[in-house]
Amino acid sequence: MPELDDYSCFAVNMIFQHFPTWQEVMKICCADGCDRAFAEFELAAPSPAIEHGLWVSTANQELTVGIHTHHSHFTGYDDCFDPDPIYQALDYIQELLDEHRLIASWYVGDRFVGSTSYLITDGYPSLLSFESITRTTIRSWRGTHDNDIGADVSH
Numbered sequence: 001m002p003e004l005d006d007y008s009c010f011a012v013n014m015i016f017q018h019f020p021t022w023q024e025v026m027k028i029c030c031a032d033g034c035d036r037a038f039a040e041f042e043l044a045a046p047s048p049a050i051e052h053g054l055w056v057s058t059a060n061q062e063l064t065v066g067i068h069t070h071h072s073h074f075t076g077y078d079d080c081f082d083p084d085p086i087y088q089a090l091d092y093i094q095e096l097l098d099e100h101r102l103i104a105s106w107y108v109g110d111r112f113v114g115s116t117s118y119l120i121t122d123g124y125p126s127l128l129s130f131e132s133i134t135r136t137t138i139r140s141w142r143g144t145h146d147n148d149i150g151a152d153v154s155h
Helices: 006-018 020-024 083-097
Strands: 026-029 038-043 054-057 063-067 070-074 101-108 111-119 135-139 147-149
Touching (some): 006 020, 006 038, 020 026, 063 083, 070 111, 083 101
Antiparallel strands (some): 026 038, 038 054, 063 070, 101 111, 101 135
16 A cells, blocks of 8 residues: 555644544545555444535545535745644534534535535525525534425525
8 A cells, every 4th residue: 555645644644633532533545556555544433314424535636525424725825834824724623523614505406416515603604595506404523413405495
């Protein structure tokens, strides 16, 4: 198995400082044709309504954080070794785990059309409130704030 690339080593060290138990769930992955690997982490969500649990990847010299139907990128565009985007990702992850950050997903019928994450203190996002949206789901890590909303998404 190839060694982790330099960015992944840097990011994984910071991840383990914040989430030491994640050492148990780290997977080393290597894209075809690459001689250096990246790290992935996957955690099953306690809420059965979450389609895909929390996942974090160090591929492509950035942290990608996904949960349910949504994912976000945290990148140091000018310097991939800038710790600030990684700290932002770690704060984001903690907000998800603490259920301070929720995932809103929009559907037309059964077809997924978009998602966003938002802080619970900011209230429901008015993004993508198109007439064609027939269903909105709100999901949280443990399911405490889960909600399924029909076409009327006024809050």
